[in-house]
Amino acid sequence: MKLFPKLTNPHVIGVIFLVVLLGLQELKVTECRVISEYDEKVEYYSAIDCRKHSAFLTDFGAVGDGKTSNTKVFEYAIRNLSQYGNDGGSLLVVPPGKWLTGSFNLTSHFTLFLQNDAVILASQDESEWPSLPVLPSYGRGRDAPNGRFSSLIFGTNLTDVVITGCNGTIDGQGSYWWDKFHKDELNLTRPYLIEIMFSNQIQISNLTLINSPSWFVHPIYSSDIIIQGLNIIAPIDSPNTDGIDPDSCSNVRIEDSQIISGDDCVAIKSGWDQYGIKFGMPSQHIIIRRLKCVSPDSAMIALGSEMSGGIQDIRVEDLTAINTQSAVRIKSAIGRGGFVKDIFVRGMNLNTMKYVFWMTGSYGSHPDPSFDPKALPIISGINYSNVVANNVTYSARLEGINGDPFSGICISNVTIHNVGNKLQWNCSDVEGVTSNVYPKPCELLPEKEGKFDCYFPDDKLPIESVDLKTCSFVSGLLF
Ligand SMILES: *[C@@H]1O[C@H](CO)[C@@H](O)[C@H](O)[C@H]1NC(C)=O
Ligand SMILES: *[C@@H]1O[C@H](CO)[C@@H](O)[C@H](O)[C@H]1NC(C)=O
Ligand SMILES: *[C@@H]1O[C@H](CO)[C@@H](O)[C@H](O)[C@H]1NC(C)=O
Ligand SMILES: *[C@@H]1O[C@H](CO)[C@@H](O)[C@H](O)[C@H]1NC(C)=O
Ligand SMILES: *[C@@H]1O[C@H](CO)[C@@H](O)[C@H](O)[C@H]1NC(C)=O
Ligand SMILES: *[C@@H]1O[C@H](CO)[C@@H](O)[C@H](O)[C@H]1NC(C)=O
Ligand SMILES: *[C@@H]1O[C@H](CO)[C@@H](O)[C@H](O)[C@H]1NC(C)=O
Numbered sequence: 001m002k003l004f005p006k007l008t009n010p011h012v013i014g015v016i017f018l019v020v021l022l023g024l025q026e027l028k029v030t031e032c033r034v035i036s037e038y039d040e041k042v043e044y045y046s047a048i049d050c051r052k053h054s055a056f057l058t059d060f061g062a063v064g065d066g067k068t069s070n071t072k073v074f075e076y077a078i079r080n081l082s083q084y085g086n087d088g089g090s091l092l093v094v095p096p097g098k099w100l101t102g103s104f105n106l107t108s109h110f111t112l113f114l115q116n117d118a119v120i121l122a123s124q125d126e127s128e129w130p131s132l133p134v135l136p137s138y139g140r141g142r143d144a145p146n147g148r149f150s151s152l153i154f155g156t157n158l159t160d161v162v163i164t165g166c167n168g169t170i171d172g173q174g175s176y177w178w179d180k181f182h183k184d185e186l187n188l189t190r191p192y193l194i195e196i197m198f199s200n201q202i203q204i205s206n207l208t209l210i211n212s213p214s215w216f217v218h219p220i221y222s223s224d225i226i227i228q229g230l231n232i233i234a235p236i237d238s239p240n241t242d243g244i245d246p247d248s249c250s251n252v253r254i255e256d257s258q259i260i261s262g263d264d265c266v267a268i269k270s271g272w273d274q275y276g277i278k279f280g281m282p283s284q285h286i287i288i289r290r291l292k293c294v295s296p297d298s299a300m301i302a303l304g305s306e307m308s309g310g311i312q313d314i315r316v317e318d319l320t321a322i323n324t325q326s327a328v329r330i331k332s333a334i335g336r337g338g339f340v341k342d343i344f345v346r347g348m349n350l351n352t353m354k355y356v357f358w359m360t361g362s363y364g365s366h367p368d369p370s371f372d373p374k375a376l377p378i379i380s381g382i383n384y385s386n387v388v389a390n391n392v393t394y395s396a397r398l399e400g401i402n403g404d405p406f407s408g409i410c411i412s413n414v415t416i417h418n419v420g421n422k423l424q425w426n427c428s429d430v431e432g433v434t435s436n437v438y439p440k441p442c443e444l445l446p447e448k449e450g451k452f453d454c455y456f457p458d459d460k461l462p463i464e465s466v467d468l469k470t471c472s473f474v475s476g477l478l479f
């Protein structure tokens, strides 16, 4: 368990400094085209599908003063618009203003669009957050065993849902929940910012997401998901503020986003010990590209530790991490079962890292004592290539499981500039090969004769071929 010190000004300054380092100003998420013709303004955006019907949140009586609760307004508006599900779908526009709300549910064939300067503010009043049963693949809540708060923006059993905007903001106002977590006062697991369950055809794009109570974006038991142009920010010491957590999901594309957070920037998961094994739904066919990450105490991309339904065919390209604990980290434990296989990582530019390569077979952290100690994870077919890293403490800490080695590890074309610890490669219970790697790897990963590149698939995932349509709506007079 990490200790989470109270937020103080130096941390805020630190985050601002890192934002500058990452070159946030270069991120072109706000280039939404707003074309003015006479008095009408036509706003354009890209989406998996355009909508025939549209309405403004204010049409339903919303008040954007940051104080009035709009929970009922969001619920009513979306229920009202759900009638168009079979008639071309609907768009709900959130105009500039501060729209306070508790948790609300989405509907199918629906787009939630946040205009520039629109801010959805999450309520800190617990009565605005209904409870949900625990996730079947987890068997219990993460913070508290009995149940969990519904996420701010929640959807289940849906198809064709878009959450996008012209860099509008969703602010989770997480400090309330972080305090309760630190004081151990939570009876239910903290809400996530956005959770979509048992759904397909999902797009989340061109938004700024800040200060989630816990994880930011949690698609679970879902498929065909595009996540792009997200700007995710939480204090680097905020508890469990993972950026994007695809969980038992297939065919996922995550791209062109940047994440500064207190936990893993991206964490791919698939259920926890005996519950995840029984549920048996893997995370697979996922591509992650052009991501920037800052996470001093966690990974740029974590695989696990909850991986009991399996993680397979994950492709990772063109990543940048600054001041991050490790790059792509595999986390598992005896009792998890499941597998992590066919992992392909190509092109990482890293600066100020504790470990470049990190695998952990002793993560522990079980939901309850009835996990099966004979359920060993299979970790195999892990390919990394084209890595440049500066200011690194350790090149690698690769720790498999005694009697259950992590195998088929391939590492090629890697240059790591270190501060110079003696034990650069610390390996146990791992098997594999390396080529053109500096500094010299451990003996368990011998340099193979003749230079070669580790494998990366040539084919495209189906989700990579999905083109977004250009959609528009008439925004008329703003307000
Ligand atoms: C998007 O909005 C966030 C928060 O309002 C801001 O920090 C960021 O600079 C904006 N991005 C661009 C490209 O304007
Ligand atoms: C996000 O903004 C970029 C830059 O304007 C644009 O190219 C892209 O199509 C937008 N994406 C979506 C999903 O609207
Ligand atoms: C909601 O739906 C009803 C019934 O279709 C419709 O008459 C009404 O105009 C809609 N909008 C609002 C703001 O209630
Ligand atoms: C939102 O969806 C959940 C799960 O289906 C349900 O329990 C809850 O009642 C819904 N909330 C509203 C306001 O309809
Ligand atoms: C949602 O889908 C899941 C899986 O198909 C099913 O078990 C569940 O009953 C569905 N829930 C609702 C509210 O339809
Ligand atoms: C939360 O749990 C505490 C004991 O841990 C109990 O005193 C309190 O009443 C519970 N609150 C709610 C809202 O259930
Ligand atoms: C190098 O890494 C250390 C932490 O290991 C950090 O304190 C220092 O600021 C980094 N230096 C540079 C130039 O980034």
Ligand SMILES: *[C@@H]1O[C@H](CO)[C@@H](O)[C@H](O)[C@H]1NC(C)=O
Residues within 6 Å of the ligand: 341, 342, 343, 380, 381, 382, 383, 407, 408, 409, 410, 432, 433, 454, 455
């Ligand atoms: C690289 O990936 C392939 C395909 O998943 C796998 O079979 C192989 O074991 C991996 N590692 C090596 C050393 O080739």
Ligand SMILES: *[C@@H]1O[C@H](CO)[C@@H](O)[C@H](O)[C@H]1NC(C)=O
Residues within 6 Å of the ligand: 347, 348, 386, 387, 388, 413, 453
């Ligand atoms: C090796 O990695 C570097 C840095 O990522 C890249 O520029 C170069 O093209 C790679 N070389 C080969 C042979 O792939």
Ligand SMILES: *[C@@H]1O[C@H](CO)[C@@H](O)[C@H](O)[C@H]1NC(C)=O
Residues within 6 Å of the ligand: 397, 399, 423, 426, 427, 428
């Ligand atoms: C090497 O790794 C093992 C297992 O992860 C760990 O227990 C040990 O402390 C490490 N050694 C050093 C010198 O870091």
